[in-house]
Every structure is written in structure tokens, then in C-alpha cells.
Amino acid sequence: MSSQVKKIDWSSLWKKEDWWALWIGLLIFILSLPGYYNTYILGWVPRVAAPWLDPLKSIVVIGQALTMTKAYVGLNPVISVLLFYLFLLTILTIAAWLMGHNVRRFMAGFTIMFTLTFVLWWLFGYAYFNATPDQYAKLHITWSIPVGSDGILIYLLLVGLIISNVVFYRKLPAVFETGARTEWYIKTAIVLLGALIGATSLKYITLAVTLVERSLIAIIAAYLIYWPIAYLLSYKVFKLDIKWAATLASGVSICGVSAAIATAAAIGAPSVIPATVSSIIVLFAVVELVILPFAASSLLKWAPYAAGAWMGLSVKTDGAAAASGALADALISAQHGLSTYKGWILNTAVMNKVFIDIWIGLWAFILAVIWLTRIEKKPGERVPAIQIWFRFPKFVLGYLATWLLLWGVGFTVGAASAAKLMTGGITPQTELFRFFFFALTFMSIGLTTRFKTLKEIKAGRMVVSYMVSLIIIILIALGLSIAFFSNLPPPT
Numbered sequence: 001m002s003s004q005v006k007k008i009d010w011s012s013l014w015k016k017e018d019w020w021a022l023w024i025g026l027l028i029f030i031l032s033l034p035g036y037y038n039t040y041i042l043g044w045v046p047r048v049a050a051p052w053l054d055p056l057k058s059i060v061v062i063g064q065a066l067t068m069t070k071a072y073v074g075l076n077p078v079i080s081v082l083l084f085y086l087f088l089l090t091i092l093t094i095a096a097w098l099m100g101h102n103v104r105r106f107m108a109g110f111t112i113m114f115t116l117t118f119v120l121w122w123l124f125g126y127a128y129f130n131a132t133p134d135q136y137a138k139l140h141i142t143w144s145i146p147v148g149s150d151g152i153l154i155y156l157l158l159v160g161l162i163i164s165n166v167v168f169y170r171k172l173p174a175v176f177e178t179g180a181r182t183e184w185y186i187k188t189a190i191v192l193l194g195a196l197i198g199a200t201s202l203k204y205i206t207l208a209v210t211l212v213e214r215s216l217i218a219i220i221a222a223y224l225i226y227w228p229i230a231y232l233l234s235y236k237v238f239k240l241d242i243k244w245a246a247t248l249a250s251g252v253s254i255c256g257v258s259a260a261i262a263t264a265a266a267i268g269a270p271s272v273i274p275a276t277v278s279s280i281i282v283l284f285a286v287v288e289l290v291i292l293p294f295a296a297s298s299l300l301k302w303a304p305y306a307a308g309a310w311m312g313l314s315v316k317t318d319g320a321a322a323a324s325g326a327l328a329d330a331l332i333s334a335q336h337g338l339s340t341y342k343g344w345i346l347n348t349a350v351m352n353k354v355f356i357d358i359w360i361g362l363w364a365f366i367l368a369v370i371w372l373t374r375i376e377k378k379p380g381e382r383v384p385a386i387q388i389w390f391r392f393p394k395f396v397l398g399y400l401a402t403w404l405l406l407w408g409v410g411f412t413v414g415a416a417s418a419a420k421l422m423t424g425g426i427t428p429q430t431e432l433f434r435f436f437f438f439a440l441t442f443m444s445i446g447l448t449t450r451f452k453t454l455k456e457i458k459a460g461r462m463v464v465s466y467m468v469s470l471i472i473i474i475l476i477a478l479g480l481s482i483a484f485f486s487n488l489p490p491p492t
Contacts, residue, residue: 025191160446
């Protein structure tokens with residue numbers, strides 16, 4: 001790295017994916033804000049109503065579910081999907097053009113990506129592919145592949161891998177690679193994640209003060225206990241490259257995919273690192289979702305709050321953590337004498353997860369500073385402060401902005417009132433886009449991951465390192481959950 005101070009190149013504001021993730025995420029967030037006043041500019045967007053059984057009710061127009069007005073009542077779901085495609089195609093193509101990409105190739109590539117992703121989202125939204133056991137009674141089914149709604153991302157990843165390594169095992173057509181913009185999609189999703197974290201944290205901060213106070217242990221656990229253990233195991237024991245070790249440590253310690261992407265950007269890791277780590281995270285999150293809630297219902301039925309905290313402190317990815325909390329809630333509250341805990345176990349799980357997620361932006365900043373001033377610094381070199389700005393991932397600014405803006409509104413009008421309005425009007429719109437950008441991400445990871453490449457980078461060691469780190473974290477989380485949540489009185 002040159003010690004010379006670089007001049008700020010303002011053209012990066014419209015020439016870099018990092019910035020365009022910020023602009024597009026903020027645009028969608030701003031368009032969703034009138035939902036606070038029951039005006040849904042993005043109310044025409046479609047959502048796959050997973051888990052679904054009736055194909056005619058499998059796609060929902062968000063505005064029809066959110067408002068009593070007549071604005072979107074007559075909108076056909078098929079038209080809604082078409083509008084969704086055209087909206088994303090337009091804003092992404094404008095960005096691609098300004099970044100200097102071939103517009104025709106990008107439009108063709110994105111069209112393929114959108115079609116594959118949405119069709120597979122719909123297909124694997126079918127209840128038997130994703131419903132969790134706590135949903136069986138409502139759906140009137142007796143079995144499914146219980147991966148939850150986040151598990152749909154696994155299906156997208158697997159289909160992408162099949163297309164890349166089986167259908168086109170010799171060479172993936174260039175049009176697929178053009179549309180598979182993994183980092184752009186995930187960075188945009190992280191900006192929108194800030195809105196979800198902002199609204200959700202407002203909702204849970206109004207819960208019993210004791211629960212909120214004890215959930216602060218989540219921050220200490222994730223950043224000061226989990227991360228160093230996972231990093232040292234990966235770097236010292238399994239001999240992973242330092243950038244692989246840091247990215248993996250964030251993924252297994254904090255909030256999964258989002259933390260891995262933010263860390264990789266902060267430390268300047270090549271794109272193959274966060275893509276590979278993200279795949280491992282989601283695969284193991286599904287395994288956790290299938291196993292841990294049942295373990296909690298057996299081991300911690302005497303301490304229901306601890307069961308919820310264990311899910312929030314252990315299960316990676318937000319969707320899987322919430323799903324595992326919901327399943328543990330259903331299993332424990334159904335037992336004799338524990339019905340009063342219904343809802344509180346899930347709340348405790350999500351609350352712990354939210355406290356961990358809030359600090360992703362600060363952690364990315366800390367790692368950027370450490371990497372520039374300690375890891376990459378040459379002897380005798382002085383690192384100018386402006387270098388931290390160049391290294392710091394700009395999309396994280398969007399994550400912080402959406403989160404802090406919603407918090408500002410919450411503390412102005414009252415957290416409880418704001419949380420109710422936001423979760424009813426703003427975040428359902430941003431959350432749809434966030435999930436779809438995540439879906440595009442995992443479709444892209446599958447399409448661009450070649451098994452022979454994984455062999456070359458020795459991904460086996462990474463999988464083992466992640467698994468060992470995760471097992472240790474799960475055991476530590478169990479101990480922390482019992483220590484801080486087992487002696488709380490039942491809800492009143």
C-alpha cells in the first residue's frame with residue numbers, strides 16, 4: 001500500500017458497486033417511508049406467501065395485505081411480478097450503464113437471474129419444501145422438509161450449483177456470469193437490513209426491561225468471546241489465510257452472511273472468500289434450525305427464556321434464528337404448564353439476535369482500522385486517516401443510516417407507536433426487497449461457484465473450521481443463556 005495520500009475520486013460515487021448498493025438501498029428505503037402514513041408507494045410489489053398450498057394464493061401483492069384502501073385491490077399478482085421485474089431492471093441497468101458495463105449483456109443476464117430466482121422462490125415456497133413443524137397444524141399437513149422460509153436460499157444455491165457444475169460443467173455461458181453480481185446484490189440487501197434491524201429493535205426494546213438488559217450479553221458474547229475464538233481456531237489451528245479466518249470468524253460469530261460480507265469488504269478480501277463463507281453459513285444454519293429447537297425443548301423446558309436466548313445466540317442468519325425461536329416457542333409452550341410463555345421465547349430469541357446485528361457497521365469500521373494500521377502496515381509506514389475512508393465499505397453507511405433514521409423516528413414519537421407503524425407499513429416493503437436481493441445473491445453464488453475451484457482453495461479445511469467453531473459457540477451460548485435467563489419469573 002502506498003503511504004502517499006490519495007486524492008478523493010468523486011467519480012467513484014457513480015462508478016463503484018459499493019456506492020450503487022448504497023444509492024439503490026436508500027432509494028428503496030425512502031420510497032417505503034410514506035408507509036408510516038399508510039401510503040404505500042411500493043405497495044405493488046409481490047411476495048411469495050411461503051409456505052403456500054394453494055397456487056392461486058401463492059403470490060400476494062403487499063399493498064393488498066397492508067392497507068384498507070382501494071389502491072392495489074384490483075392488481076393481478078402476475079402484473080405485480082412484471083412491475084417488480086421492470087422496476088429492478090430499470091434501476092440496476094442505469095447503475096450498470098454509469099459503471100461502464102455493457103447494457104445489453106447486463107439486461108439479458110439480469111433477466112435470466114430474475115426469472116430463475118423468482119420462479120424458484122415460488123416453487124420452493126410450496127409448504128412441503130419449507131414449512132417448519134410449528135406450522136403443520138395451521139397448514140393441515142403432517143410432514144415437510146423443515147428448513148423454514150430462509151431455507152429457500154439453500155434451494156437457490158443448490159440449483160445454481162447444479163447449473164454451474166452439471167448442466168454447464170465445461171464452461172458457464174457468459175450471460176449467466178454477467179447477471180450474477182453476487183457482491184452488488186448482497187451489499188444492497190445489507191443496506192435494507194438496517195431498516196429491519198431499526199424497526200425490530202424498537203419493537204423489542206419496549207419489552208420487559210430485565211429481558212432487554214440481559215440481552216446486552218449478546219453483544220459481549222458475539223464480539224468479545226465468539227469472534228476471537230473462531231478467528232484463532234481458523235488462523236492458528238486450521239491454518240487458514242488471515243482474510244479467510246477473519247471473514248469466517250465474523251460469519252460464525254455475528255449474524256452470518258451480512259457480517260461476512262461487511263468484514264470481507266472492510267479488510268479487502270477477494271470476492272471468492274465471502275461467497276464461499278456465505279454458502280457454508282446458510283448450509284449450517286439450516287442444520288441448526290432442524291436440531292437446536294428440539295434440543296432446547298428437551299434440555300431447557302425448565303428455563304423457557306434461556307431456550308429463546310440460546311436460539312438467538314447460536315443460530316446464524318436472522319431468518320433461521322427467528323424460525324428456530326418460533327419452533328422452540330411452539331414446542332415448549334405446548335407442554336403442560338408452560339402456555340404462559342408462548343410468544344416470549346420467540347421474542348427473547350429475536351431480541352438477542354437483534355442486539356448482535358446492530359453493531360455490524362461499527363465492527364466493520366474497527367476491522368478496517370485494524371487491517372490498515374496493524375495487519376497491512378509496513379515497518380516505518382505512516383497510514384493516512386483518509387485510507388480508512390477508502391477501505392471502509394460504503395454500503396455499511398446505508399445500513400447505519402436506515403437503522404438510525406428509524407430509531408430517530410421511534411424516539412421522537414415513542415418507540416412502541418413507531419414500531420407498530422413501521423412493521424405495518426415501512427419494513428414489509430423494504431423486507432421484500434431485502435429478501436429478494438438475498439435470493440439473487442445465493443442464486444449468483446451457486447452459478448459462480450465451481451467445485452474444482454473449491455478444491456483448489458482447500459474449502460474442506462474451512463468447513464471443518466466453521467463446524468468446530470460453531471459447536472464451541474453453541475456450547476458457550478447454552479451456558480450464557482442458562483446463566484443470564486434461567487432465573488427470570490414467568491410473564492404476567
